[in-house]
Amino acid sequence: MEILVLNGSPKGDLSVTMQYVAFLAKKNPGHTFPIVNIAQRINQLETDPVAFDAVVAQVRKADAVLWAFPVYYMLVHGNFKRFIELVHERGAAPAFGGKYAASLSTSIRFFDHTAHNYINAVADDWGMRYHGRYSAKMSDLLDPAERDRLAAFAAAFLAAAARGLPTARAHQPLVPAGGRYTPGPAAAPVDTGGRKVLLVTDEGPDDANLAAMTARLAAAFTGPVETVNLRDLDIKGGCLGCCRCAWDNTCVYDGSDGFTAFYREKVEPADIVLYAGAVRDRYLSAKWKSYFDRTFFKNHVPTLSGKQFAFLVSGPLAQLANLRQILEAYGEFQHTGFLGIVTDEGDPAHTDALLDRLAADAVAQASQRYLPPPSFLSVAGGKLFRDEIWSRMRFPFVADHKYFKANGLYDFPHRDRADRLRSFLLYWLVHIPAVRKQVYGPQITTHMIAPLKKLVDSL
Ligand SMILES: Cc1cc2nc3c(=O)[nH]c(=O)nc-3n(C[C@H](O)[C@H](O)[C@H](O)COP(=O)(O)O)c2cc1C
Structure with missing residues (x-):
């Protein structure tokens, strides 16, 4: 064959x-x-x-x-x-x-x-x-x-x-979702308090809904919202996978296109970062994909760390669980105050309300410096990066190693001496039958909550 x-x-x-x-x-x-x-x-x-x-x-x-x-x-x-x-x-x-x-x-x-x-x-x-x-x-x-x-x-x-054995189909065909999104009257805009808001979109002439969403969202803030269209960015090509950046985060394209300068000058200083794109097949556009690929010049460093961050998506995201997971994981492993994803799938008034709420939440969370707790998506991914960069990937990823070391990302369990000592003692103690009988008997559940209960009771 x-x-x-x-x-x-x-x-x-x-x-x-x-x-x-x-x-x-x-x-x-x-x-x-x-x-x-x-x-x-x-x-x-x-x-x-x-x-x-x-x-x-x-x-x-x-x-x-x-x-x-x-x-x-x-x-x-x-x-x-x-x-x-x-x-x-x-x-x-x-x-x-x-x-x-x-x-x-x-x-x-x-x-x-x-x-x-x-x-x-x-x-x-x-x-x-x-x-x-x-x-x-x-x-x-x-x-x-x-x-x-x-x-x-x-x-x-x-x-x-x-x-010619049979094969299973895992994904149902996409059904077009939502209709034309026409924004209603604007709500009172939220004061950004001088925070820098950056909105990056890839909308083109056929993306009327996305354009309406980004305009509506930009109008929901009192302060200036810098809107950048990826179509206008000076990007000469996709990531070459050359890993030139692994030494000191300089990209092989530096000097020949404007991508890293844009990222350093616009994205990194922003307090609130909003990415907007339309669904193309089962992801966003290839343009967005190339954008993410090119951010690899910062290797495994979470460059959006501490920023408030959200996606606007035009298209049937509710049918694209895989894309939702990718976007949510991105928000998480970048260590952002991830605000979620607003789509145009509902009726326009609902989309308006979600966009207004997004603007309000972004400012409120930014002023509280709130970052949601990590879930499996970034905890597991973080451990994977940590282990790889500490060991096999320390070369060539020299810049990553320096960053991980300086920022406490090498949080290996063996570094916690108190935990190790406690586990060591309890591990051997439960080998004694009399202790074991007590511990794995009625005591185990009360033991599990004891320190938490003590804390809550003391408040
Ligand atoms: C820009 C870029 C992004 C990458 N993203 C991922 C990723 O998300 N997950 C992963 O496991 N490896 C990732 N990798 C590692 C590559 O998948 C890996 O090095 C692969 O073996 C390269 O294969 P190739 O030589 O055939 O291009 C990435 C590498 C680069 C350069």
């Missing part, structure tokens, strides 16, 4: 992910694995219809498709996302219909599941027969047990494609 590999890495052949594909090709000499470097060639695919049509013809001819990509900001690279948009825009999705598909990623497994969910949903939308996902950690290939696991996944995929 011919398994067409759609390569989502901006590094083309020099991609980590492609080493996994090369391994699969060696393991399965009876099949061919031609590779198309989609992310690396996006400019050509966008501007040269012949080149784009040639890729679509390759898809049509293939027996199956392997989406192979690095995870970038909880999704795929912005260029890969743009390819998906081009397929929609140019009506090429039928070429994918009925094809067996699988997705293969490499990453450090930070929100790898949301990237695969996205590709799974796109495959479902295009009528592909999505077999499943394989998320490898970057260095898994060096481990014999991991190689066996990957080989087994590929064997199952090839067998399913050859035998």
Whole structure:
């Protein structure tokens, strides 16, 4: 069989992910694995219809498709996302219909599941027969047990494609949501108290609802709201994945485009940051995706830390649990006072009320310096970053290491001596039968609440 590999890495052949594909090709000499470097060639695919049509013809001819990509900001690279948009825009999705598909990623497994969910949903939308996902950690290939696991996944995929086994559909088609959003009379605007408010949007001529939402929100503050449209930003290209920034947060594009200057001069000094975008397929636009990718010049540093932050989304977010999780996780792991997401799905008066409330909440929370407590999304993600940057990723991520050290982010449990001593003593004490009988008997629940109760009683 011919398994067409759609390569989502901006590094083309020099991609980590492609080493996994090369391994699969060696393991399965009876099949061919031609590779198309989609992310690396996006400019050509966008501007040269012949080149784009040639890729679509390759898809049509293939027996199956392997989406192979690095995870970038909880999704795929912005260029890969743009390819998906081009397929929609140019009506090429039928070429994918009925094809067996699988997705293969490499990453450090930070929100790898949301990237695969996205590709799974796109495959479902295009009528592909999505077999499943394989998320490898970057260095898994060096481990014999991991190689066996990957080989087994590929064997199952090839067998399913050859035998035409049934596949499950995980995502229902999107139903257009909401109607035209026309704002009603403005409420009394809220005083920003001199705080800097930045609103970043990517609205274009077809995004009337989004434009109306951003205008309404900007008018809900008394002070100036600086509104920046991503379409006007000087961004020469997507993140190259070169990791030049890992040493000192300077980007390879510095001096040739305006992205990092914009980020440092507008985003970092703002007190309230609002991002606005319209749903395109199952995410926001590729333009937004490239924006997030390019913020990687700050590596794993939470650059929005302490700011009040929200998203405005035009489109059927209620049907896009995966996108909601990505946006919420972004707000959380950036350590922001995340205010939530306002969409245009309800009736216009309700959207007006939500926008007015968002402005009021942003100022109120900013004056209280309120940041919501973290949940699993950022606690788990934070531990993952902490462990990786402390160990394997300290090189090349030198700037990250310095930041994590200086800001107390290396909060390993073994550093808490009191906790260790307590656990050590109790661990051995409960090996004594008489103590154990007491502790695991009626006492355990009262013991659990004892310090909390003592505190509350003392108030
Ligand atoms: C801009 C950027 C964003 C990234 N985002 C994520 C991420 O969200 N989750 C993750 O686990 N790894 C992330 N990574 C790590 C890559 O997924 C990983 O290095 C991958 O193996 C690179 O594969 P490639 O060489 O095929 O491009 C990111 C890397 C870069 C440069």
